[in-house]
Amino acid sequence: MIILITGASHTGKTILAQRMLEKVRYPYLSIDHLKMGLIRSGHTRLTPEDDEELTPYLWPIVREMMKTAIENRQNLIVEGCYVPFDWRKDLEEEYLSSVRFICLAMTEKYIEEHFDEIIGNESAVEARAVVSDCTAEALKDDNRKYIDGFQRAGEQVTLIDDCFEKTLESLVNGTAAFL
Numbered sequence: 001m002i003i004l005i006t007g008a009s010h011t012g013k014t015i016l017a018q019r020m021l022e023k024v025r026y027p028y029l030s031i032d033h034l035k036m037g038l039i040r041s042g043h044t045r046l047t048p049e050d051d052e053e054l055t056p057y058l059w060p061i062v063r064e065m066m067k068t069a070i071e072n073r074q075n076l077i078v079e080g081c082y083v084p085f086d087w088r089k090d091l092e093e094e095y096l097s098s099v100r101f102i103c104l105a106m107t108e109k110y111i112e113e114h115f116d117e118i119i120g121n122e123s124a125v126e127a128r129a130v131v132s133d134c135t136a137e138a139l140k141d142d143n144r145k146y147i148d149g150f151q152r153a154g155e156q157v158t159l160i161d162d163c164f165e166k167t168l169e170s171l172v173n174g175t176a177a178f179l
Contacts, residue, residue, distance in 0.1 A: 001026070005077065005104070008105050012104060013104055014079060016079070016168050021077055028079065058082040070099075104157075105143045105158070105159055106139070106161075107143075110161050110164075111143065158171060
């Protein structure tokens with residue numbers, strides 16, 4: 001089984017992946033780690049700021065890693081923002097039936113009411129480089145992009161609207177029960 005977690009920046013994808021790892025004991029792959037490995041090793045001319053180009057560059061690699069894990073009957077949590085909205089078109093049904101997809105996004109109301117808390121938790125799991133120019137408006141735009149794109153593609157998006165902790169707890173427990 002593959003648990004594929006994606007969503008907008010700062011939505012708690014990494015926290016969710018970490019909690020899933022602890023609950024279901026599946027190994028965890030960060031697409032950001034793959035990205036930085038390829039960038040730092042010189043295997044791409046892309047930079048961390050090249051978001052538009054990174055999804056089509058990274059997704060084929062991630063997709064084939066997922067397929068290999070499924071073929072080998074290995075479980076894996078894959079987490080990161082570099083998942084195309086139409087990701088399902090790249091996998092045959094024999095693979096799709098082994099993927100549990102989760103997309104996280106925050107409502108505008110949640111961002112407005114919890115902006116300082118969101119920014120304060122951006123390094124909750126990993127010591128990430130703090131983006132000092134991150135604004136509430138930028139987060140709203142990013143979340144709108146994910147909500148609109150994945151919903152247009154027919155995907156369910158888990159909206160964080162009220163309580164972040166309850167939302168994540170529900171996803172962890174729901175996924176564990178699903179497995």
